[in-house]
Amino acid sequence: MKNNLPAIFPEIAILVDEPLMNYTFTKTGGPADFLAFPKNADEVRDLVLYCKDENMPWLILGNASNLIVKDGGIRGLVIMLSDMTDITVEEGLLTAEAGAKLIDATYVALDHSLTGFEFACGIPGSVGGAVFMNAGAYDGEVQTIFESCDVLLADGSIRTYTKEDMDFAYRHTAIQELQAIILRARFRLVKGDYDQIKARMVELTELRQLKQPLEYPSCGSVFKRPVGHYTGKLIQDAGLQGMKWGGAQISEKHAGFIVNVDNATATDYLELIAYIQKTILEKFGVTLETEVRIIGEEV
Numbered sequence: 001m002k003n004n005l006p007a008i009f010p011e012i013a014i015l016v017d018e019p020l021m022n023y024t025f026t027k028t029g030g031p032a033d034f035l036a037f038p039k040n041a042d043e044v045r046d047l048v049l050y051c052k053d054e055n056m057p058w059l060i061l062g063n064a065s066n067l068i069v070k071d072g073g074i075r076g077l078v079i080m081l082s083d084m085t086d087i088t089v090e091e092g093l094l095t096a097e098a099g100a101k102l103i104d105a106t107y108v109a110l111d112h113s114l115t116g117f118e119f120a121c122g123i124p125g126s127v128g129g130a131v132f133m134n135a136g137a138y139d140g141e142v143q144t145i146f147e148s149c150d151v152l153l154a155d156g157s158i159r160t161y162t163k164e165d166m167d168f169a170y171r172h173t174a175i176q177e178l179q180a181i182i183l184r185a186r187f188r189l190v191k192g193d194y195d196q197i198k199a200r201m202v203e204l205t206e207l208r209q210l211k212q213p214l215e216y217p218s219c220g221s222v223f224k225r226p227v228g229h230y231t232g233k234l235i236q237d238a239g240l241q242g243m244k245w246g247g248a249q250i251s252e253k254h255a256g257f258i259v260n261v262d263n264a265t266a267t268d269y270l271e272l273i274a275y276i277q278k279t280i281l282e283k284f285g286v287t288l289e290t291e292v293r294i295i296g297e298e299v
Contacts, residue, residue: 003054005034005077009046013037013083020073020296023080024064025124027217028266030073030296039083041152041183048181049156051077059295060181062129063101066220071266072297079181081128089114093147094187098128102135105187110201115192116145121201122208124220128182133171133293138204143168149185151175158183171224171291213251216259222273223256223288231288232256235276238283245272270294 006014014036020029038044051058057076061067064080081099087108088095094114096105102123109117119140123130131149134142148162167174175182208214223231235241235255242252247264250272251257258269277288 003034003056005036005050008050009036009043012039012043012047020061020064020069020078023061024067024069024219025217026068026219026264026266026269027260028071028264028269029069030071030266030299032074032078034077036077036079037083038079038081041084041150041158044079044081044084044152044181044183045156045158047077047079048152048154052154052156060128062098062126062132063124065125065129066133066135066292068219068266068269068292068294070270070294070296070298072299074296081126081181084183092189092191094189095184096127096187097184098126098131098182100127101125102127102130106201109187109189110194110197113192113194113197114189115197116189117187118197118200118204122205127185131182131185132173132175133291134166134168134173135171138207141168145187145189147186147188150183151178152181152183154179211254213253213257213259216251216261218251218257218259219269219292221256222258222290222292223276224291226286226288229284229286234280234284234286234288238276238279240276240279243272245275248272250276266296267299 014034017031018035019031021027061080084097084099086097087100087105089112094109102120102125106117106121119138123135123137130142146163148160151159151161232255241250241255243250246268247262248258248268249261251259280286280288
């Protein structure tokens with residue numbers, strides 16, 4: 001390979017030709033040419049600027065939860081922030097690095113008797129990924145508590161985005177239109193009763209365990225909710241629930257999920273998604289848009 005990144009950046013853990021199926025929640029996905037685990041914002045910037053100078057493609061992965069990586073993998077550099085996990089609280093403002101697990105952030109809020117974050121206690125993504133897609137569950141969304149985030153832009157500069165800058169919408173933020181990396185985010189919470197906050201988190205966790213197929217690998221909710229409809233019900237009404245495609249299956253527990261039941265490939269996932277979309281459009285005239293992020297190359 002022309003670029004020997006591990007030798008150029010010996011202080012950063014960088015793997016070569018690393019299968020991304022080892023990291024994605026679907027347990028599918030081809031190799032990344034390089035997979036880097038920076039420990040701080042300076043190392044992230046150094047990697048991005050190197051890629052810019054060398055005309056090497058790069059992209060960021062969060063916790064690889066609401067994500068499908070194609071079987072051909074990803075060329076260039078993939079950056080994972082899983083070593084950047086600091087979470088602090090000061091006077092109702094919770095600040096978390098982008099690689100911190102969203103679930104961990106909700107429990108830090110609980111430890112400080114801060115309310116507002118309970119909705120996210122079962123979302124298995126990273127803080128950066130949750131902000132990037134305005135993640136939500138149980139009538140809550142990131143935008144409701146978001147204060148600001150620090151973003152590394154492709155030219156190496158760092159900009160702070162306020163709520164007004166983010167253009168929040170359903171599963172959308174302004175960051176999605178940029179080649180940029182969220183480094184840390186701040187959330188404005190309010191003082192509450194510890195026992196009430198904990199009870200709500202326990203309730204939502206039990207609901208999630210009851211309704212979602214957590215016993216299998218999956219990418220979470222596959223489709224955005226179409227206006228006036230519920231995705232799971234559309235798939236059920238079309239008679240598709242339980243259908244298998246290769247090693248992938250429309251979950252028998254929740255039709256909005258596709259689970260990996262038998263060594264599925266990313267291609268199995270993508271072909272099943274396309275079949276669902278085609279069927280729902282033909283039967284009900286409803287276009288299903290994917291919520292899951294799909295990246296990488298075909299084999």
